[in-house]
Structure formats: structure tokens, C-alpha cells
Amino acid sequence: MLNRNEKSEKMRRIYMDYAATTPVDSRAFEAMKPYFMTNFGNTMSLYSIGREAKRALEESREKVASLIRAKKNDIIFTGSATESNNLALKGFAFANKKKGKHIIISSIEHHCVLDSAHWLEKQGFEVTFLPVDKYGLIDPKQLEDHIRKDTILVSIMHANNEIGTIEPIKEIGKVCHDYDVCFHTDAAQSFGKIPIDVNKMNIDMLTANAHKMYGPKGVGTLFVRQGIKLDPLLHGGGHEFGLRSSTVNVAGIVGFGAVVDIAKKEMDSEAKRLSKLRDKLIEGILKIDNSYLNGHPTLRLPNNTNFWFAFIEGESLVLHLDMKGVAASTGSACSSESLEPSHVLMVIGLKPEQAHGSLRLTLGKQNKNADIDYVLEVLPRIVENLRKISPFKK
Ligand SMILES: Cc1ncc(COP(=O)(O)O)c(C=O)c1O
Structure with missing residues (x-):
């Protein structure tokens, strides 16, 4: 049997908040x-x-x-x-x-x-x-x-x-x-x-x-x-x-x-690699019922994905993903301590409750195909479980 420390060491750690900050190369x-x-x-x-x-x-x-x-x-x-x-x-x-x-x-x-x-x-x-x-x-x-x-x-x-x-x-x-x-x-x-x-x-x-x-x-x-x-x-x-x-x-x-x-040497190949991972993540996540992409489908940064999920709160999603070892964010890093819905999501036409159900996953150098597979495995279950207990879902 693993003790608690060994368990947490074994837990997968996936950083998907590269828009907030990145590790130093x-x-x-x-x-x-x-x-x-x-x-x-x-x-x-x-x-x-x-x-x-x-x-x-x-x-x-x-x-x-x-x-x-x-x-x-x-x-x-x-x-x-x-x-x-x-x-x-x-x-x-x-x-x-x-x-x-x-x-x-x-x-x-x-x-x-x-x-x-x-x-x-x-x-x-x-x-x-x-x-x-x-x-x-x-x-x-x-x-x-x-x-x-x-x-x-x-x-x-x-x-x-x-x-x-x-x-x-x-x-x-x-x-x-x-x-x-x-x-x-x-x-x-x-x-x-x-x-x-x-x-x-x-x-x-x-x-x-x-x-x-x-x-x-x-x-x-x-x-x-x-x-x-x-x-x-x-x-x-x-x-x-x-x-x-x-x-x-x-x-x-x-x-x-x-x-x-x-960046001068690696930017182009990294952008191509990340765009592929991004598109796979978007395609997989949009298979979840009542999930929607925020932002432009193609005119977007190679590493950015942002969604809103009906009937749930972005904060709960972030906490549950964290328990599965995935670091993600709701809206922007700077406003994560604020209760106000993101001004960006409001301006593009989301209602406050929709903006509150948003999740941003931003990719970077350490993310691999297997990380996308892992998120696509754990996220649908988290969404389903949160919706079961959601007061918003009638
Ligand atoms: C678009 C944009 N502008 C400005 C900033 C602020 O950057 P810094 O942390 O260097 O002050 C950020 C960081 O979140 C950003 O994303």
C-alpha cells in the first residue's frame, strides 16, 4: 500500500495554465x-x-x-x-x-x-x-x-x-x-x-x-x-x-x-505542435453536452482554449481538475480572486452565469498528447458529477 506522500508523488501533474505564467527554460x-x-x-x-x-x-x-x-x-x-x-x-x-x-x-x-x-x-x-x-x-x-x-x-x-x-x-x-x-x-x-x-x-x-x-x-x-x-x-x-x-x-x-x-528557433514548430494539441482538446471537450467554445474558432493563439459549461461553476471545475493533478484557470489569472464575472466574457455576450461557468486551459512546452488524452478522460466525468449536484440544473 502507498502512504499519502507516495500517493501524491505518484499523482500525475499537468500544468495547463501557460497564459498565466510559464516555468523558466x-x-x-x-x-x-x-x-x-x-x-x-x-x-x-x-x-x-x-x-x-x-x-x-x-x-x-x-x-x-x-x-x-x-x-x-x-x-x-x-x-x-x-x-x-x-x-x-x-x-x-x-x-x-x-x-x-x-x-x-x-x-x-x-x-x-x-x-x-x-x-x-x-x-x-x-x-x-x-x-x-x-x-x-x-x-x-x-x-x-x-x-x-x-x-x-x-x-x-x-x-x-x-x-x-x-x-x-x-x-x-x-x-x-x-x-x-x-x-x-x-x-x-x-x-x-x-x-x-x-x-x-x-x-x-x-x-x-x-x-x-x-x-x-x-x-x-x-x-x-x-x-x-x-x-x-x-x-x-x-x-x-x-x-x-x-x-x-x-x-x-x-x-x-x-x-x-x-523563440526565434523554436516558435514556428512549437506553434504547429501546440495548435494540433489545442484543436484535439477543443474537439474532445465540445463533445461534452452543453459545452461551448469562447473566442474565435481559428483566429486564436496556438496554445489557448476557453470554454463555458452550462449549469456549473468554473471554480468547482478548477478545484476538481486540481484534485486530478491538472492546473487550469477560470477566466484570466489576474481576476481569479474576484467574484465579478470576466469583463471579456461579458463583452463577447455571455450572461454572468455562463461566464461563471468558464474554464481556460492554456498549453505549453511540457504538454504532450497524453496530457490531452488525460484531460479528455477526467473532465467529462467531473462535469457530469458537478451537474448531478448543481442547483442550476432543473
Ligand atoms: C495581455 C496581458 N497584458 C499584460 C499582462 C501583465 O503582465 P505582467 O505580469 O508582466 O505585469 C498580462 C498578464 O497576465 C497579460 O496577459
């Missing part, structure tokens, strides 16, 4: 190590360990820039995607307020964009929250109809963190440029997963981070096209071209550079 971890204790210098120092830190910083800047075909000096390192989005919205709004005070964002943005926009409203800016269709897609024509003479900035995410829908960024950027409006996109979920070319896609500012792509937490970037004026959020020593003062997190940035290098 061992190759990136190895690349980071020397920058904690040996090459620990400050990038602003003139002596050799400082110069080595500065060299590593600039090498990572080059790597990150080349992934999105940006110029090296248009890459600013920050502490997170949240910080990059705050800098893009607030920094741009304040530096350009003489040109106008109207901003447009989509209504399905991550909270760090939505809340920055709400904060700007309190500072006297006007914000239009663009609706999306039932799949979460923005209509570029509708965006055009909302652009005014005083519109200075449009911020629309590349791919949604909850439902995985990929927006028509190139067309959106084109509309912005036709009207001489700056276009920012939050690419935290797409960076390193699907190709991005800031020039071909008409992007002026772009947000990304390392921890969604097998890099460390606490490192982000904002691409800012040359010529765009931003007011910094942090004032001080003038790091990062004066846009983000504070001693640079060299080890983290080296880790970011390393995962970007890995």
Missing part, C-alpha cells in the same frame, strides 16, 4: 546565472564588471528588437508588461496632451490597460472603449468611425489573454496611421508565440514580458518607435534612454534575451 536559467554573483555590476559603472553588465544589457536589447524587426534603441526594458502598458498609455497621454485628449482602447484589454485608461479619464482625458464581436474581434472600420480630430492614441491588444482571439493588428495600425494616430498594442500573450513585425503590422508601441515565454518574472519591454514622445513614470538616474530610471535588472534581461533567441 533551463537554457535561459543557465544564461542568467553568471549575472547574479559574478557579473553583478551596475550598467552605469565605468569599471569592467559594470561594462560587462552593460554589454549583456545591449546584447539582449538587440535580441529582443530583432524578434519583432525593431531598431535596437527603440527597445526599453521595464519591470513587467503591466509597467510597459502604464508607460505607453500614461506616458504618451501626458507627453502629447497638447495635440488632443482622446484615447481609444478595446473593451477586452487586460486590466492594466483598462485601469490605466480609467485613471486617465480622472485626469481629464476622454476614453472610448471599443466593442468587439462575439468572438472578441475588433472591426477596423468601426475603429475608424470612432477616430476624432483630438484622438491621439489607440491601444488594442494583439491577442487576448482569456479567449486567445488574435486581432487584425495590421489593419488596425493602418487605420491609425491614415489618421496620424499613434498605435500601441499589448503583445504580452503573443510575443514569442506567433510572428510579429512592427513595421509590416503598423505598430508604433508594443508591450511584452518575459514570464509568459519561459523567461523570468519581473522583466518587461516597451518598443517605442523613434520620434514618439513619452513622459516617464519613474524619474531618477536616466536609465533606458531616460524613460525608465532604476538600476537595470541585468540577470532578468539576459534571461529575456535568451528566451527570445530560443
Whole structure:
């Protein structure tokens, strides 16, 4: 007989919440190590360990820039995607307020964009929250109809963190440029997963981070096209071209550079592999009675699935899956402690009780075909058992 500890050791552990965060790639971890204790210098120092830190910083800047075909000096390192989005919205709004005070964002943005926009409203800016269709897609024509003479900035995410829908960024950027409006996109979920070319896609500012792509937490970037004026959020020593003062997190940035290098080599094959697993998971789960896919059937991230199940609560599903060793999420990671239904699911037309019955399974490097088979084996039984005791099912 196995004792309890042995049993839990034997239990299968499957991580399917890669949209929330990812484990650090061992190759990136190895690349980071020397920058904690040996090459620990400050990038602003003139002596050799400082110069080595500065060299590593600039090498990572080059790597990150080349992934999105940006110029090296248009890459600013920050502490997170949240910080990059705050800098893009607030920094741009304040530096350009003489040109106008109207901003447009989509209504399905991550909270760090939505809340920055709400904060700007309190500072006297006007914000239009663009609706999306039932799949979460923005209509570029509708965006055009909302652009005014005083519109200075449009911020629309590349791919949604909850439902995985990929927006028509190139067309959106084109509309912005036709009207001489700056276009920012939050690419935290797409960076390193699907190709991005800031020039071909008409992007002026772009947000990304390392921890969604097998890099460390606490490192982000904002691409800012040359010529765009931003007011910094942090004032001080003038790091990062004066846009983000504070001693640079060299080890983290080296880790970011390393995962970007890995993504350049592996992104295409990994996207193909994950798309197959995703489609198998979707097909299998939709065989469960009264289950529905959230988000677009094809214009979605290779690793994203999101469903709603009638008559049950997403939280119960997540807890029961956890008991079977599967880590999943309801809606988005950031709002999992909130009782409010996900704003994204509400905007695409779900009723609150439907949104509360949602489950997000997001795939990544460690997931294999057998993991999909396992989820397709345990999930239908969990759904069935929960429905038996559901007060919602008459
Ligand atoms: C689309 C999107 N934007 C921004 C963020 C915030 O990222 P960070 O954890 O680096 O602040 C996330 C993370 O959940 C995200 O999914």
C-alpha cells in the first residue's frame, strides 16, 4: 500500500495554465546565472564588471528588437508588461496632451490597460472603449468611425489573454496611421508565440514580458518607435534612454534575451505542435453536452482554449481538475480572486452565469498528447458529477 506522500508523488501533474505564467527554460536559467554573483555590476559603472553588465544589457536589447524587426534603441526594458502598458498609455497621454485628449482602447484589454485608461479619464482625458464581436474581434472600420480630430492614441491588444482571439493588428495600425494616430498594442500573450513585425503590422508601441515565454518574472519591454514622445513614470538616474530610471535588472534581461533567441528557433514548430494539441482538446471537450467554445474558432493563439459549461461553476471545475493533478484557470489569472464575472466574457455576450461557468486551459512546452488524452478522460466525468449536484440544473 502507498502512504499519502507516495500517493501524491505518484499523482500525475499537468500544468495547463501557460497564459498565466510559464516555468523558466533551463537554457535561459543557465544564461542568467553568471549575472547574479559574478557579473553583478551596475550598467552605469565605468569599471569592467559594470561594462560587462552593460554589454549583456545591449546584447539582449538587440535580441529582443530583432524578434519583432525593431531598431535596437527603440527597445526599453521595464519591470513587467503591466509597467510597459502604464508607460505607453500614461506616458504618451501626458507627453502629447497638447495635440488632443482622446484615447481609444478595446473593451477586452487586460486590466492594466483598462485601469490605466480609467485613471486617465480622472485626469481629464476622454476614453472610448471599443466593442468587439462575439468572438472578441475588433472591426477596423468601426475603429475608424470612432477616430476624432483630438484622438491621439489607440491601444488594442494583439491577442487576448482569456479567449486567445488574435486581432487584425495590421489593419488596425493602418487605420491609425491614415489618421496620424499613434498605435500601441499589448503583445504580452503573443510575443514569442506567433510572428510579429512592427513595421509590416503598423505598430508604433508594443508591450511584452518575459514570464509568459519561459523567461523570468519581473522583466518587461516597451518598443517605442523613434520620434514618439513619452513622459516617464519613474524619474531618477536616466536609465533606458531616460524613460525608465532604476538600476537595470541585468540577470532578468539576459534571461529575456535568451528566451527570445530560443523563440526565434523554436516558435514556428512549437506553434504547429501546440495548435494540433489545442484543436484535439477543443474537439474532445465540445463533445461534452452543453459545452461551448469562447473566442474565435481559428483566429486564436496556438496554445489557448476557453470554454463555458452550462449549469456549473468554473471554480468547482478548477478545484476538481486540481484534485486530478491538472492546473487550469477560470477566466484570466489576474481576476481569479474576484467574484465579478470576466469583463471579456461579458463583452463577447455571455450572461454572468455562463461566464461563471468558464474554464481556460492554456498549453505549453511540457504538454504532450497524453496530457490531452488525460484531460479528455477526467473532465467529462467531473462535469457530469458537478451537474448531478448543481442547483442550476432543473
Ligand atoms: C495581455 C496581458 N497584458 C499584460 C499582462 C501583465 O503582465 P505582467 O505580469 O508582466 O505585469 C498580462 C498578464 O497576465 C497579460 O496577459
